[in-house]
Amino acid sequence: MKRTLRTTVVTVGALIAALGLPAGAAHADPTPRIDLRVLVVSDGGPSTDAIAAELAAAGTPYTEVDLTQSDRTVIDAGFLADTVDGRPRAKFQAVVLPNDNPFPAGSTEMAALAAYERTYDIPQVDAYTYARPEAGLQYPVLGGYAGSLDGKQAQVTAAGKSGPFGYLDGAVPFEDNDTAVGESYAYLSKPVAGADFTPYVEAAIPGQSGKGTLVGEYRHDGRRELVVTFVYNRYQQQFRLLARGIVEWMTGGVHLGASRNYFSVHVDDVFAADDRWNSTLNCTPGDVDCTDPDVRPDPIRMTAADVDHAVAWQDSKNFTLDFAYNGAGSVDHRADNNGVDALADRLIARRGEFRWINHTYSHPFLGCVQDVSVVPWKCATNADGSTRWMSRNDISDEIAINRVWGLVAGLPLKNDELVTGEHSGMKVLPQQPEDNPNLAPALDDNDIAWLGSDNSREPVQRPVGTATTVPRYPMNVFYNAGRAAEQVDEYNWIYTSRAQGGSGICEDNPDTTTCLPAPLDTATGYADHIVPLETRIALGHVLSNDPKPHFIHQSNLAEDRIAYPVLDGVLDGYAALFTEDTPVVNPRMRDIGTELKRRADWQAALRAGDVTAHRIGTTVRVDAPAGLAVTATLPTGTTLNGTAFGEAYAGAVSGWVPSTGTPLAFTLPAPSAAPAADDTTEAAPATRPAPPTRVPAGVTDPRTRAAAGITEPVGHTADG
Template sequence: MKQPLRLCAISAGFVVLTFMLFSAAIQTAQAQVPAPVACSGPTLDMKLLVVTNGKTEAVFPAIRQILGYLGTPYDVLDMTVNTGGITAAMLSDGGCHGYYQGVIFAYGGYIYTLPGMSILTAYEQKFAIRQVNWYMYPNNDFGFNYPYNGVITSAGTDSASFTSAGASTFWYANTATPVTISNAYIYLGTPLSAPPSGASVTPLLTDASGNALSLIYTLGDGRQYLTQTFDSSPYLMHDLILAYGLINWVTKGIFLGEYHVYAAAQVDDFFINDSEWIPGTPCTDPITHDRTRPDSTMLPFFRINSADMSSLVAWQNKFRSDPLLSNFKLTLAFNGVGTTGNTDWTGLSTRGVANDDLTTNVQNYQQYFHWISHTYDHPNSLNGLHKSDPYGDPDTPQVDSIDLEILTNKYVANGTGQNLDPDSSNSVSPIHLTDFNPANLVTPGVTGLNDTSVPSYLVQDGVSYVVTDTSVIGQPNNGPNPSPNVGIVNSYAPSLYEVPRRPNDVFFNAANWNDDQAEFSCIFNNPVQPPYNSFTAPQILDYVSSSFVTNMLMGDIDPEMFHQPNLHDYDGQGHSLLGDTYDQTFTKYERIYKLPVVSPTLDQLGQNMQNRNTYNLSMATASLTGLSGSNLTISITVPATASVPSAIIPITGLYTVGAESYGGQQISHVPVSRGQTITLPVTPAPPISLYSLTLNPTSVTGGGPQPSIGTVTLSGLAPAGGTQVSLSSSSALASIPPSVVVPAESTTATFTVNTSAVATSTVITISASYGGASKSASLTVTPPLLPMVSSLALNPTTVLGGVQSSTGTVTLSGPALAGGAQVTLFSDNTSASVPASVTVAAGSTTAAFTISTGAVAGSTVVTISASYGGASTSASLTVTPPTVASLTLNPTSVVGGVQSSTGTVTLSGPAPAGGAQVTLSSGNGAANVPAIVTVPAGSSSATFTVNTSIVLVSTSATISASYNGTTQTASLAVLL
């Protein structure tokens, strides 16, 4: 489904307040501020206060968005609803228990109009509370000189560079890249030239003219303001870049909730073919006059092959060698029927698994991907299917079943489940996927989830996680997230959890950008929808990749949807629609961000969403008690009234044993039961050490073209100069560098594990150590897989028996190993003989052999077969019988009744066993021939006598010889 462009031109509107108008109010507010009261052990609830005036500010949904994705609790004080403003009871118990750890003003100017602002000021002073002013014009009260220098309207842009302080505040951003502020009103001001005694100003973002667009004003009385002088909205890139840093700053780096950058891509229909929307496809169906369906029968089919997968593996490994992208791995949702050699599903010209290199070469690429089920043969719908009676009952006959779809695909994946395919002509065999989780499923067309029975059947067959389509609105058990990073509990089977998945404009039936642009144009020109109706392929790519980056920066966990044609290497240079999309996505991402990208599997996505939902439902609260650096503790409570029995509470900035280290921050996940309070000390994380070592893949072919990529992760950011992690291998069969350097301000680095050929499967231990910690991971090095015979070709395919031979050529699916590959040969008829075997030389993929033939009485089709590597293939040879090549007479002129002539028939080849009986005839009674003449077996000619009679007038006779549908003639002159 198409989403509107996420652009928002923001007007200054109400924000221009005259500084002089409020000077008196400022002085009054300052006069009412009481002196801060020191607390020896203050308690602060881990919650934020957001101040708005009617929730109409453009920045308000941006504030809600970041807090919603983080899961950070907050209260909204709406000045149009709470007209009485701030009261002391809202903020604290009057003693040393404060109810908010930070304050956010949607518009900073509300400090002049918010009733009770003096009470809030006193609270901020007493508890050293920070305040973010998401948008404010520059003036003295926020640490800027006044009057300010001017404005840039929403039609213009400004480029804001990070200062050293800004680089520290927004450490997760690529601070070498300035932030482009556009589609927003911008005030231009300079830092306060002469701050009051005890106050200081720290610019975070400055432009080329010296204007400070974001700064921290430390007032010297316990308060700190961070103020931005530009407007924002949820989808403007500058807000997406800066929002997390604002929340991290206002909470002093410790808060309820967590933040990650996600990129999970799932590819449907693997192993089967899809329709292809080729350029020139009519936008309107000429028969129905409706928009042409994307799977219209007028469209050709397309299916990727083994070469496409080789390109895809190389493309993905390139990304995984990038420390920020080392976790990125595609998930392939497969349909097992496409591995059975059935041309209805593969679209190949020849039936048989041996003719399908995508299947025969599966072990060359399967270990590089996550695999999930997409059902066995992709029925149009799961709705209404019985569980296990594929042939139904007399009242409700069925042609399919849930068991067939789920259990047969399990069987194909790894030999578990059960082969229930009723088509005995399908070669159903396990393909041995090493990273397959049967709990995960993509239902065809997102069907079956709102059926009253199917969800329970899926659960009974071991399915726990499925996907929905975020573009579907208003349909139960389908559609978008009910809240950020939360999925859907199926209403008919609560054990079935639904993960919302995002469609995009890389269409399922597009194998190249010409396809995609053609369909895109049809969609957005019927009716015309500017500006999309004129988009070219580069614009489509830019739009889609930008939307991906937006979702990543939001912290959105939803996976993206693709289909197998999108994996096609359309130019032979390694480019595909999916690859191009993520090439541009990650290029844009790394230009502005430097947090590692997380790529969860479907079950991990589901578990994360379930954990987030139980956290939301737990009504958990948390409080910080004590002074920072002096016996500070966190108390977490799940009330007895919670609707869930327990929850895992995420706390960023808290180190506990086993805490996650992500982007230089510690994230603890604390399990708390209903009615329980847990108190934990806030202690600094131990010195930076090695946090983890991972290998991908964990199994490789020794000496093969694809290595394994190792990733080391530290427990914190590497210091200036980087961190050198020592590496070692338990065997010379897996070679690695002696060390790898984690760059400064990063947490990860990658290295390559190259392997040598092995005779038997060998497990090798790769180890890494740093900071007193060691981690290890196992790598399985396997012998090269035997290639399979993939094709047999004959040339020529029709020969004359006993005269001509044919040349057979066998082709393997991969190079023959050392010693060569001995391919067994067989002929099903003695009229064509083959050697017992032919050897494909080591390193080669083909070998030729000769097929000798014998004479046959009639046209004979012979099947020649070749077998190797557990696969067989065959080809047909037609052996034809001889024909009458010539008929000659000697002499050709005789005196009737006195002389005879000798006829000779010659065949085109040797006569078969039993000889060849050639039929003879004469067209004139003056010349007589026998009815037949027999060419002896193995011979190609025979003679006969032509006797003559006396004639009254010289005449001629036509003598004919016929065999196997051919006739030759000769003339004999009979003279008077």
């Protein structure tokens, strides 16, 4: 016990001397202030960029120092720490480096970082480092492995599950999206004998019975490092699975910002019918750009049995679909069928099983008046050359009549939500480069606060009059397909070359990510190619802290019910990866809109420097402007003014708190009591284990090798 007391006194005394405080300060509270901000030191590589992107998406403040810039900030003691109100202040709660030491030998910057980490107990993440004794690991040539992990599966260890990766069930699969492209590169090895190293994620060493570490914690020299020995980019599933744990480890579970896994699915055109793709014409009769007078539309419409199937599916997945409805679809069907509409009767009888969104009464185009005498269509003009627009009254009627129809049917509506047909009324390029000027007033007439938009056109939320958009991800499960073979036929036409009978869109737009080298088999292509691809893209959104909804159409729940294999792939795949305390969050449209708007306001405040936060002991203080919603992730048991804070998620609590302009003071739960020290126990090594006196043959310290699929992501784009 004397040894412990002496160490504490020496540490505090050294800290006071280093900061140049007067001797009397030793009698003051020595607990340092730790600012809630992360230092990211980047070399321009994808791994530090991925961690920075994770912090940014969550709303966690960070400062980046780019080592490739000649005019960058120099890292020294003054940059890292100072004194505020007589109290030592650490300006960063964690440090992220490209590898365990990205500086030249004898670097004063690395020395300053090491001293800073020791003094304030600041953790360091080695974003992607070569396995070597300096990182607590044996060289890979000593019974380890260096190479691709494409298609392999890593595993979270018991220590990882009880530590920072406890939200994962265990499996960490590595992607293999293209067998012709290397997508991962890793070093697998075991800890150096005697090193204080705890593996958190391991994988089998090829050709051997043992495992090597991919992620682990190395404690040495009074410092802690999270050592990561595989390379990744921000979109890859293996990183997305581990990103939360990396952030929680480096922040000790105390940080501004929050991250959850969201999935909501809108089903458009409910009660109506969707016209079917024609494989001979390579277009959809009934669409304004498919005008063959000899071919009539062939509509696809759900049945009562499809409704029962949707309810049963939802119950099996603990998931709720959002039905965007058009009341005229039922009115017209009854008019054509002697007043009978079995689909509408069943939907209304089971209306409480779904969430409902106003999709306008008859699904008209609410933008300019379309001139369909030409292909593609164009906006009709008045005699003076000005654009002819759908009127404010007509738009308002479409919204209001559909709302009344839904209320009469007893649909449980939220009247401030709207999705227009084809997202019309808003600008659509190239024909209509601006919003219909009558749209915003009509939205205001009907008290619309949240307006669905197409994320592929407008990925950023924006105001339309008094409403705010909610960008939605279109899924490549087409509105005009009720059968798998139809979907594949249209997919082939869109994504193959002209020489193969396709549209040639990929020749004109080579950045398109779903291009095909050859047409898919119409009998097997849906299950073998489209479903896995769409599943991976959607699951990528779910794992990226992205609340934006996805949308499909009622036709996809009819006939072959082709939407379900993709939805099953997302939800079943997710359930196999995460624990029950990390469920998929399934919000409705207005809640998604609120979340996106809060995030935008929060990010703007961070960029303006209007938010500061720090921790002193078990108190976290956040200063933010009045009216701004503050977001944080904190340990379970945290309170704010004596009241429990946040909602439980992934082993922590997180949420939003409105600021009144006065500091918010969170009280963290008291740390668990550490085991009593045993004076007979051998002290842990105070320094790194010495590397081998002789470097093994073939070791040239390659540091970090990348794979082609890292710098050029395979099968992924930021938008999916």
